[in-house]
Amino acid sequence: MNEQDWIVVGAGSAGCMVACQLARATGTVRNRVTVIEPAGEPAPLINRERPARWLHLLGSSEDWNLTTEKSHRLANRSLRWPRGRGLGGSSRINAMIWFPPTQMDLEMLVAASGGQWTLPELQADFREVTELTRPEHPAWLSESSHRFLKATAQWSDASPMAYARLNRDGRRWNPADLLTAGRQNGSIQIRRGMVDRMIWKDDRIIGVETLDKHGVNSIHARKGVILCAGSIATPAILMRSGIGPRNQLNKLGINLRHDTDLVGNNLRDHLIMPVIFQVKSGRFPTRSSTRNIAQWQTMGSGPLASNLAECGGLFQNNTIQIHVTPTHYLTHPRQAEHAFMTIGVSSTQPQSTGQIQLTASDARAPLRIDARYLEEPDDLNTTIKGIELARRLVQDTSLSQWIVSESIPGKRRDTSRDMEKAIARYSQTLYHPACTCPLGSESDSIITPNFSIRGAEQGWVADASILPRLTHGNPNATVMLLAYSAAKRIINASL
Numbered sequence: 018m019n020e021q022d023w024i025v026v027g028a029g030s031a032g033c034m035v036a037c038q039l040a041r042a043t044g045t046v047r048n049r050v051t052v053i054e055p056a057g058e059p060a061p062l063i064n065r066e067r068p069a070r071w072l073h074l075l076g077s078s079e080d081w082n083l084t085t086e087k088s089h090r091l092a093n094r095s096l097r098w099p100r101g102r103g104l105g106g107s108s109r110i111n112a113m114i115w116f117p118p119t120q121m122d123l124e125m126l127v128a129a130s131g132g133q134w135t136l137p138e139l140q141a142d143f144r145e146v147t148e149l150t151r152p153e154h155p156a157w158l159s160e161s162s163h164r165f166l167k168a169t170a171q172w173s174d175a176s177p178m179a180y181a182r183l184n185r186d187g188r189r190w191n192p193a194d195l196l197t198a199g200r201q202n203g204s205i206q207i208r209r210g211m212v213d214r215m216i217w218k219d220d221r222i223i224g225v226e227t228l229d230k231h232g233v234n235s236i237h238a239r240k241g242v243i244l245c246a247g248s249i250a251t252p253a254i255l256m257r258s259g260i261g262p263r264n265q266l267n268k269l270g271i272n273l274r275h276d277t278d279l280v281g282n283n284l285r286d287h288l289i290m291p292v293i294f295q296v297k298s299g300r301f302p303t304r305s306s307t308r309n310i311a312q313w314q315t316m317g318s319g320p321l322a323s324n325l326a327e328c329g330g331l332f333q334n335n336t337i338q339i340h341v342t343p344t345h346y347l348t349h350p351r352q353a354e355h356a357f358m359t360i361g362v363s364s365t366q367p368q369s370t371g372q373i374q375l376t377a378s379d380a381r382a383p384l385r386i387d388a389r390y391l392e393e394p395d396d397l398n399t400t401i402k403g404i405e406l407a408r409r410l411v412q413d414t415s416l417s418q419w420i421v422s423e424s425i426p427g428k429r430r431d432t433s434r435d436m437e438k439a440i441a442r443y444s445q446t447l448y449h450p451a452c453t454c455p456l457g458s459e460s461d462s463i464i465t466p467n468f469s470i471r472g473a474e475q476g477w478v479a480d481a482s483i484l485p486r487l488t489h490g491n492p493n494a495t496v497m498l499l500a501y502s503a504a505k506r507i508i509n510a511s512l
């Protein structure tokens with residue numbers, strides 16, 4: 018038997034932050050933290066380092082390669098749902114955009130905590146998070162971004178910006194760096210394995226069972242277990258540990274510990290609809306030239322330092338987020354003879370909720386992911402408004418001089434019915450699934466404002482799954498904020 022103070026399950030954005038903070042906590046003796054992350058093959062270094070190659074990481078050995086159920090609202094398509102695997106989790110393969118929580122996001126968190134958290138406290142925590150992660154302002158922007166930012170600078174009711182990125186000198190930065198000091202001084206240990214379920218002793222969580230190539234292992238922790246396996250795997254681990262909807266667990270023969278519909282349901286994701294324009298100049302290189310490589314290697318700049326989703330912002334009373342890319346971008350930038358710019362539009366606060374379900378009690382069985390995009394009419398209407406906004410942005414600003422034509426959906430597709438069909442055919446995940454075991458202060462909420470799992474002493478959750486609602490922009494910064502705040506509270510609870 019192998020025993021430590023804490024076990025952190027999953028070394029993604031949240032897990033790295035939680036483990037780093039737990040290991041740094043001072044006391045008379047050093048805390049010992051074991052981080053459990055499944056083993057995996059790293060993708061080629063060139064794809065991991067160069068921001069412009071991040072799309073090559075999707076579908077690679079660093080991706081869990083999940084897929085959703087087919088959706089009739091998406092022309093019967095099933096979407097690929099990339100999720101990062103390996104130290105750094107989804108931050109290992111993501112688009113690196115650092116979008117600080119908005120005032121509304123912070124207020125949403127304060128409200129969910131029932132007032133147990135305060136705005137100043139969250140703001141102070143976020144300053145600490147930013148010091149640890151040190152997001153970078155982009156050293157290079159494409160012509161599309163320059164033109165977009167200039168054209169929309171005075172646009173009312175909008176906050177256009179070049180997105181800050183989790184980069185160091187124009188190279189991808191991985192939050193696994195937060196583990197380095199702890200690994201060096203022995204307070205953090207990495208174990209390779211996939212957590213199947215938590216181990217109970219009466220009402221207390223005392224460890225986890227993992228699966229690796231040698232079979233099942235039990236790992237115990239004196240002070241408890243923090244789940245940071247992300248918004249898909251965390252609810253699955255909870256359900257396999259007996260916390261979830263009674264019917265589902267009974268059907269699979271899982272011993273029920275806590276009947277709650279709040280685990281696995283309430284799944285939300287941002288959907289992005291690309292509005293693609295052919296433009297007169299600024300073709301983005303889809304192949305690296307010697308000059309571009311040299312520019313990136315020596316200065317961390319140039320097209321290879323681009324994360325493709327370079328700029329955008331919140332528009333129309335924060336209801337729509339825009340991402341601008343300098344390419345013809347549906348799922349991957351298409352190699353093209355001409356120059357293109359894509360304005361991706363998303364509803365920031367989708368109301369439709371989906372589900373994560375177990376298909377078996379075995380941790381190796383695939384999960385059933387039903388995202389249920391656009392089930393709520395409001396989500397479709399806001400996406401249609403997004404297409405109309407993208408069109409106005411190019412017609413009513415200096416961009417109009419530079420646009421050749423609209424390629425997708427195509428200018429002729431201008432009735433609501435046409436746009437609905439285009440959305441069904443072309444929209445994609447923006448890779449932000451969350452809210453699958455939302456935190457709340459009500460007596461029936463499963464995750465409390467102290468991040469603890471109700472009814473499971475010494476069990477906590479601190480990743481994207483506990484978001485009560487989606488953030489308005491990209492969620493990673495807020496997830497890391499939550500993880501930081503969780504570690505603080507967990508340390509305090511253990512004193």
Ligand SMILES: Cc1cc2nc3c(=O)[nH]c(=O)nc-3n(C[C@H](O)[C@H](O)[C@H](O)COP(=O)(O)OP(=O)(O)OC[C@H]3O[C@@H](n4cnc5c(N)ncnc54)[C@H](O)[C@@H]3O)c2cc1C
Pocket residue numbers: 026027028029030031032053054055075099100101102103104105106107108110111112113114115116210211212213245246247248250254447448449480481482491492493494496
């Ligand atoms: C392709 C892509 C692009 C994105 N782009 C952006 C962006 O530009 N900006 C932004 O703000 N957000 C972006 N996101 C979203 C952001 O990366 C996530 O919201 C964030 O990483 C969530 O953090 P997390 O810790 O909850 O989960 P993750 O970072 O996904 O970490 C979960 C970890 O748990 C591990 N794990 C899973 N199952 C188990 C198990 N059974 N046992 C042990 N470990 C397990 C996983 O391997 C992983 O390392 C993107 C996401 C993706 C996938």
